Every structure is written in structure tokens, then in C-alpha cells.
Amino acid sequence: MLNKGFIGPIGDDLPSLIPLLFGLVMFFSTFTMTFSSFDARNTEFGYDVSVMRISRTLQSNSYIYNYNNFQKLCDNVGLVNVNYVAGVSSQAAKQEDISNIFEVEFFENSDGQFYCSNVDPIDPNALPKISNFLSIHDSIDETVISKIFPLAVEDDKVVKPMHLFVVAWK
Amino acid sequence: MEMNSKGQAAVTDALYFLLIITFLSVFLFGFANSYGNLVREQVNDEYNTAFTTNALKTILYSSTPRDPMDTIYSSSEVDYLLALIKEDYSDDLQIDFAERKVFGKTILSVLSPIQDTKDYIFYIHVLSESENKKMIYFFIHSTNFEKEAVPSEGLGRNFFIYSANETASHNNFFCGLTNTGDSALSFEGQYYIDLIARFDKLRANIGSVSEASSSITLVKETDDGDLENFNAEVNLMIWDATWLGETDDRPAGLFYQDDPTDPDTGWGCEDAELF
Numbered sequence: 001m002l003n004k005g006f007i008g009p010i011g012d013d014l015p016s017l018i019p020l021l022f023g024l025v026m027f028f029s030t031f032t033m034t035f036s037s038f039d040a041r042n043t044e045f046g047y048d049v050s051v052m053r054i055s056r057t058l059q060s061n062s063y064i065y066n067y068n069n070f071q072k073l074c075d076n077v078g079l080v081n082v083n084y085v086a087g088v089s090s091q092a093a094k095q096e097d098i099s100n101i102f103e104v105e106f107f108e109n110s111d112g113q114f115y116c117s118n119v120d121p122i123d124p125n126a127l128p129k130i131s132n133f134l135s136i137h138d139s140i141d142e143t144v145i146s147k148i149f150p151l152a153v154e155d156d157k158v159v160k161p162m163h164l165f166v167v168a169w170k
Numbered sequence: 171m172e173m174n175s176k177g178q179a180a181v182t183d184a185l186y187f188l189l190i191i192t193f194l195s196v197f198l199f200g201f202a203n204s205y206g207n208l209v210r211e212q213v214n215d216e217y218n219t220a221f222t223t224n225a226l227k228t229i230l231y232s233s234t235p236r237d238p239m240d241t242i243y244s245s246s247e248v249d250y251l252l253a254l255i256k257e258d259y260s261d262d263l264q265i266d267f268a269e270r271k272v273f274g275k276t277i278l279s280v281l282s283p284i285q286d287t288k289d290y291i292f293y294i295h296v297l298s299e300s301e302n303k304k305m306i307y308f309f310i311h312s313t314n315f316e317k318e319a320v321p322s323e324g325l326g327r328n329f330f331i332y333s334a335n336e337t338a339s340h341n342n343f344f345c346g347l348t349n350t351g352d353s354a355l356s357f358e359g360q361y362y363i364d365l366i367a368r369f370d371k372l373r374a375n376i377g378s379v380s381e382a383s384s385s386i387t388l389v390k391e392t393d394d395g396d397l398e399n400f401n402a403e404v405n406l407m408i409w410d411a412t413w414l415g416e417t418d419d420r421p422a423g424l425f426y427q428d429d430p431t432d433p434d435t436g437w438g439c440e441d442a443e444l445f
Contacts, residue, residue, distance in 0.1 A: 013180045015180075015181050016180035016181040016183065016184035017184070018184075019181070019184040019185055019187070019188040020184045020187060020188075022188065023184075023187050023188040023190075023191035023192075024191070026191055026192070026195050027191045027194060027195055030194075030195040030198045030199055030202075031198060033198075033199070033202060034198045034199070034201060034202035037202040037203075037205065038202065038205055041205055041206040042206075044206075045206065045209055045213070048213050052213075052216070052217075055220070056220075059220070059224060061227075062223075062224045062227040062228055062231070063227070063231055090243075092279075092282045092283050093279040093280065093282060094241070094243065094279070095278075095279060095282055147217060148221070148283045149220065149221060149224045150221070150224045150225040150227075150228040150280045150281070150283075151224065151228060152227070152228045152231035152232055158233045158242055158248050159231050159232050159233040159250070160232070160233065160242055160243075161228050161229070161232045161276060161279055161280045163283060
């Protein structure tokens with residue numbers, strides 16, 4: 001009589017194993033998700049820090065007095081853990097209609113084109129545009145960070161208001 | 171009897187275990203969602219501050235055409251913007267309409283990347299104790315919101331949709347002026363104090379603000395005909411575009427009542443007519 005319903009030591013604990021396993025699956029799923037999210041955000045912050053480093057170096061004191069000065073600032077950027085293209089454009093200051101950041105053209109004078117990058121342009125003969133380094137199409141698969149800063153650029157003894165565009169991706 | 175109770179105890183233990191795991195999972199989920207929000211905010215604040223500081227420096231460094239209808243890209247005669255302002259201010263202690271426009275155009279061009287999402291105020295004032303406290307220049311760029319009521323009977327309060335006007339999405343004003351056009355005089359004395367009070371109220375109600383300020387030296391002609399230097403302060407304040415009129419919780423508007431094109435008279439504004 002005492003053994004009524006008893007189906008063995010494991011068989012008796014079988015119903016308790018269901019919530020136990022469910023709990024373990026739930027815990028490890030949440031733990032994995034938390035760890036992935038933690039890791040992804042840390043990586044994002046790493047990119048942000050790199051972009052801030054590039055921006056700070058290129059902004060300098062917000063005044064670029066000639067092409068050589070800009071190139072020196074570019075040389076100071078050094079190694080960063082993201083692909084980037086950064087350059088000066090006068091389009092926004094001229095109130096020109098720019099459909100998106102990829103269509104921004106870099107400023108150019110008789111000394112050279114005011115941009116620098118750690119990747120090669122897609123077409124070296126094309127206009128110095130952001131899309132010649134990263135197209136809208138390619139950007140879909142990348143983590144892209146863009147920043148804009150006002151800058152004063154001296155060109156032909158006239159100090160022109162312009163903007164520094166920094167686009168970084170990984 | 172004892173044998174039959176064993177299985178029930180194991181299930182109860184498992185349910186307690188599940189309960190603890192659920193609490194842990196909720197905690198972990200919450201942590202995962204909120205992790206980095208503070209850092210993200212700080213990164214954004216850092217960017218906004220850097221943008222505002224750079225914008226102010228760029229405005230002050232820039233050259234400008236002598237002719238207000240021209241641009242620096244086409245003008246044959248350019249000057250430093252601050253030199254132009256100094257020169258214009260020194261004789262009659264006012265910035266004339268043409269120079270106000272030149273200044274306004276430079277500010278608009280420097281801040282053009284954020285003009286659709288942010289509103290801003292650029293102003294120069296004298297707050298030194300040794301001089302008359304005075305507003306020298308005040309330019310405001312604000313979004314031309316249209317307010318549309320949403321049917322909300324029985325919801326306990328009114329709801330509105332605010333959207334930028336499609337034809338004229340923004341308004342630009344010169345403020346702190348007693349008249350319009352070239353005869354305008356800048357606010358000083360009690361008018362200046364009242365304007366600063368309105369301005370402080372606006373600043374306290376518009377949420378997160380990025381500010382940059384700098385000291386500049388201006389020149390004035392004394393009664394003897396000599397030139398005398400004095401210090402003024404130049405400020406730039408940028409915030410997320412928001413409705414500055416009246417709301418259910420705020421019967422008096424911050425800058426206008428219901429029509430963003432019609433600022434309250436106490437601000438002493440006139441349309442900048444930059445285009």
C-alpha cells in the first residue's frame with residue numbers, strides 16, 4: 001500500500017525537473033542576452049571614443065589656416081580601431097541642399113583637397129565625396145557614426161565658416 | 171505516506187527555484203536594457219558642448235562681406251565680422267540693420283547643419299558693473315510650429331500634435347529692440363532687466379541646453395571724441411526645437427502665445443528678413 005503511485009526515485013522527481021530545466025534555460029538565455037548587449041554597447045562606446053579622438057584632433061582650435069595645417073592635423077590622428085573619412089566642406093555653410101551625408105563634397109583649393117582617411121577611395125579619380133569611401137548601400141551592413149562640427153578655414157586670406165564631417169564605420 | 175510526499179516537496183522546491191530564477195532574469199534584463207544609458211547621455215552632451223563651442227568660435231573668427239546682400243564667396247570686399255561689428259557699434263552705440271543682417275546670415279550658415287532640429291539664441295550684451303547694462307545684439311532662430319488638437323474627449327486632458335510649417339519651417343528674429351529697422355535702439359536699463367528675466371524663464375523651461383560664451387572687446391566713442399575699450403559678453407545657446415507658446419500647464423508662453431511668428435512684445439523682436 002505504501003508503494004502506491006511510486007514509480008522509482010527518478011520517476012517520482014520527474015515533474016519537478018520540468019520547472020527546474022525551464023528555469024535553467026531561462027536564466028542562461030537572459031545571461032547570454034545580457035552579455036551580448038553589454039559587449040555590443042562596450043564596442044559602440046569604443047567606436048564613439050575613436051570618433052571623438054579623430055574629431056578632437058582635427059578640430060584643434062576650430063581654426064584651420066591652410067592646407068598644410070589640415071594635413072598636419074590629419075597626420076596626428078594616428079591609428080584608430082575604425083575605418084574613417086574626415087574632411088572639411090563648405091556646402092552646409094553655403095546653405096546648399098545636401099540630400100544626405102554621403103553626398104557631402106570636401107572643400108578643395110589650389111593647395112589640395114581637405115580630407116583624410118585610413119581607407120582608400122573606391123574611385124581615386126572621382127569627386128572627393130564621402131560616398132567615394134562609404135556608399136549608402138555599403139553602410140547598411142556597417143555600424144556608422146557621423147559627427148559634424150563648425151570650423152573656420154582660411155582660404156585666400158578670407159576666413160570662411162565651414163564644417164568638419166567625420167564619418168566612421170566598422 | 172512519507173514516500174508519497176517526497177515528490178510534492180521536490181516540485182515545490184523546483185517552483186521556488188523557478189521563482190528565484192525569474193527574479194534574477196528580470197534583474198539581468200533590466201540591467202542589459204539600461205547599461206550604458208548614462209555614458210550615452212554623456213557622449214551626446216560632450217558632442218553638443220563641442221558643437222556649440224566650435225560654432226561660437228567659428229562665428230567670431232569668420233570674415234564677412236561688407237555688403238549685406240553679398241556672400242564671402244562672391245564679395246570683393248570682406249572684413250572680419252567682429253571688426254565690422256566693432257566699427258559699426260563705436261559711433262552710435264547701436265548695430266545698424268544692415269550689420270545685424272550680415273551677422274544673422276553668418277550665424278545661420280554656421281549653424282545650418284542643426285537648423286531643422288534645434289532652436290538657438292545668439293546674443294551680445296554688456297553686463298559689466300562699470301558700463302550701462304545693455305543688450306547689444308540678440309538673434310533667435312525658432313521652429314515655426316503649427317499646433318493641431320487631437321480629439322481627446324474622456325482622456326482627462328488635451329493632446330496636441332506640433333509640426334513645423336511646411337512653407338516656412340523656421341522664424342528668425344532680432345530682439346531686444348525698441349523700434350524696427352534702422353531706427354531701432356537696443357534694450358537697456360529696465361527693458362534689459364525685463365528681457366533677461368524673460369530669457370531666464372525661457373532657459374529654465376526648454377530642457378537640456380548647450381551653451382558657450384566668450385568675452386569680446388568693443389569700442390565706444392567718448393564725449394571727447396576719444397575711443398574707449400569695454401568688455402561685452404557673447405553667448406550662444408542651443409536646445410532641441412520645442413513649442414515656446416502657451417500650454418495647459420503654462421498659461422503664459424515663453425516666447426509667444428499661440429503664433430510662433432508673433433513673439434510677445436516684451437521681447438522687442440522684429441523679423442530678421444535674411445532671405
